[in-house]
Amino acid sequence: MDLRSLRYFVAVADARSVGKAAQRLHMAQPPLSVQIRNLESQLGAQLFRRVSGGMQLTDAGSALLARAREALALAHDGFEAARAVAAGRRGRLTVGYMFALGYALLPQLVPKLRRAMPEVELQFVEMSTLTYEALIAELKVTVALCMPPIQRAGIAASVVGTQPLRVAMPARSPMARLRAIPLAKLQGGTLISLPTFAESADSSVVATLLRRHHITMQIAHRVETVHSALALVMAGEGMAILPACAALGSPPGLVFKPLLDVKDGFDVAVCWRSDLDSPLLAPFIDCVRASMAQ
Template identity: 35%
Template sequence: MERPELPLPQLHAFVVLAEELHFGHAAARLGIAQPPLSQQIRRLEDKVGHPLFGRGPGHVALTPAGRELLPAARRALADLAGGLAAARAVGDGRAGRLRIGFSASLALTVLPDLLRTHRERFPGVHLDIQEMTTAPQITALREKAIDIGLLREPAAEAGLRFRTVLREPFVAVLPAAHPLAARRSVPLADMADSPFVLLPRAVGPHLHDQIIALCAEAGFTPRVAQRAVEWQTVCALVETGLGVSLAPASIRRIRLKGVAFRRVDPGAARTRVAVAWRENDPNPLVAHLLTTISPDPPEKRQD
């Protein structure tokens, strides 16, 4: 026959009495009168089916059954205390797991400082970092597969919130032997005759469309020779001479001997980096991470 679970208040009373071996002292420590303490112990003994204490005039001692129960009772109380502390820490946003998606190029800009600052302020929070491009991040946020996204040129999306954290100029990405690489800055129109290496539109629709629009303003439609999902791959393909590209300025931190990065004229266009999260997300870890990100800081000259 299955025995009923042991109530934690009765276990607490049992442990205190086992430590004090005196009903008066144990009752005082528990902040109750002796009769309620005796009732708690009696109920516990009824559930166990055996006496837990031997009682005599001025004498209380654990029985063999009591000695057997004591370690388990202490573990149960310790587990409860630990569970309560852990629950409070998660509820306060001081512990738990936060899932962050990020576009690969942001490992060159906002991500390192963000992670460093967050670790210093919330050392008990585990950050699960997942590299993914913009479109998959939007999907992952909607499906609750990640909690925070760091992405480029996001479009407005129902149910999601966005905060701009950085605006970057574009640079021309050229093979080092390309004639335009000899210049300090490159008029975008002068890139019209070169084949382009671009990201697929599906991985970052708005950034892709922004690049196409900039070329259109310069009077041409880029002739795409190759596509690559990551900017590092784009640069590697440019190095081989497959084409040129237009990329956010932070891409210059990818060091390849055969690639030249040059300012683009006109240089007014900027690509936007944003943090994204679900609207009305009750997770305190999300709110705390947002406090570590400065919104739309003043632009720094990157050329």
């Protein structure tokens, strides 16, 4: 039994006439009669009886009609759902984000996503510098807000903005009184750093900046996340050079100062597995760009 047979059956039941049903279906009457007889043969039951007013459902026909309508309605819903997903109107998007970007980006981004993709189910997953590559590669997140962009085979990235560098230090630090920190003031200081992996924020931005200006700092700790770095800065273990967005939601007792005459920053990117073919990707990136511009 197929959906076409059910559609023909429902049309005859509604019209109470094979001839009228054939007109509504834009087909000849004899093939429609053959379809109804074939359906009755498959079921082993008579579905209609001829009466003076036309075609009347038998008890078996009445039992089938309600289920046939449900089946056709479900099939229609399924087709519409598939079209909506293919067009990017429906679906599910699991968004990974690094903690440092949470306060800075999500309050602007989430409402934009709700407006742009109202029927898309959204889920958010916090990532760290140690976990974000694996989460993307294993498709545990559909897209990820990364800082810096991931540069490895199998992962695509689109840069959507930049976060300037800030030096996080205790408010009681003598340098906390300065409007901006000259790089020379960091010489010989103690640094709380993110992990040093290939293309990580530490090696590609902070370490590169310090090497370029011949600044040597002692690495006191390497931590996975920005909030771990901030906790150790509060504890007096050293300073941390972080993206400016780390100041949002930071605990009291810390200050964030710009570096004097330094234009370097952390690139922010949307990253995804390069073989991902999703119509949700382009509108998501558009929403992120608009959020970063605010």
